[in-house]
Amino acid sequence: MSNSLSPGVDQTIDITGEVCPMTFVRTKLRLERMQPGEVLSVRLRGEEPLRNVPRAARDEGHIILGIVAEGNDHIVTIRRG
Numbered sequence: 001m002s003n004s005l006s007p008g009v010d011q012t013i014d015i016t017g018e019v020c021p022m023t024f025v026r027t028k029l030r031l032e033r034m035q036p037g038e039v040l041s042v043r044l045r046g047e048e049p050l051r052n053v054p055r056a057a058r059d060e061g062h063i064i065l066g067i068v069a070e071g072n073d074h075i076v077t078i079r080r081g
Contacts, residue, residue: 009077010038015053016045016073023049024056027078031062034080039065042076050074 005012013030015023027042034040044053054064054076061081068075 006041008039009041010034012041012043014043015049016043018044018049019046020048020052024053027053027057028060031057031060031078031080036080038080040078040080042078043070043073044076045073050076054078 011030011034013027015026018026023044027040031040042053044050050067054067057076057078058064063079063081065077065079066075067077
């Protein structure tokens with residue numbers, strides 16, 4: 001595990017350059033490569049990804065641990081279901 005990861009976070013992904021629906025596609029692909037219970041930190045930008053990524057992750061059976069604003073971005077923390 002890299003020292004740059006926040007405590008309790010197993011992997012990170014930055015999708016600030018993506019647009020829907022690719023924002024969740026990239027997130028879903030990363031989650032599928034993780035073990036159940038691992039935590040993914042997703043950096044995203046824009047209102048549409050902020051609505052769609054957490055909703056789609058919940059629909060897939062994952063748990064949203066938190067959403068934090070950071071400048072122009074948001075960090076969504078997801079526990080793989």
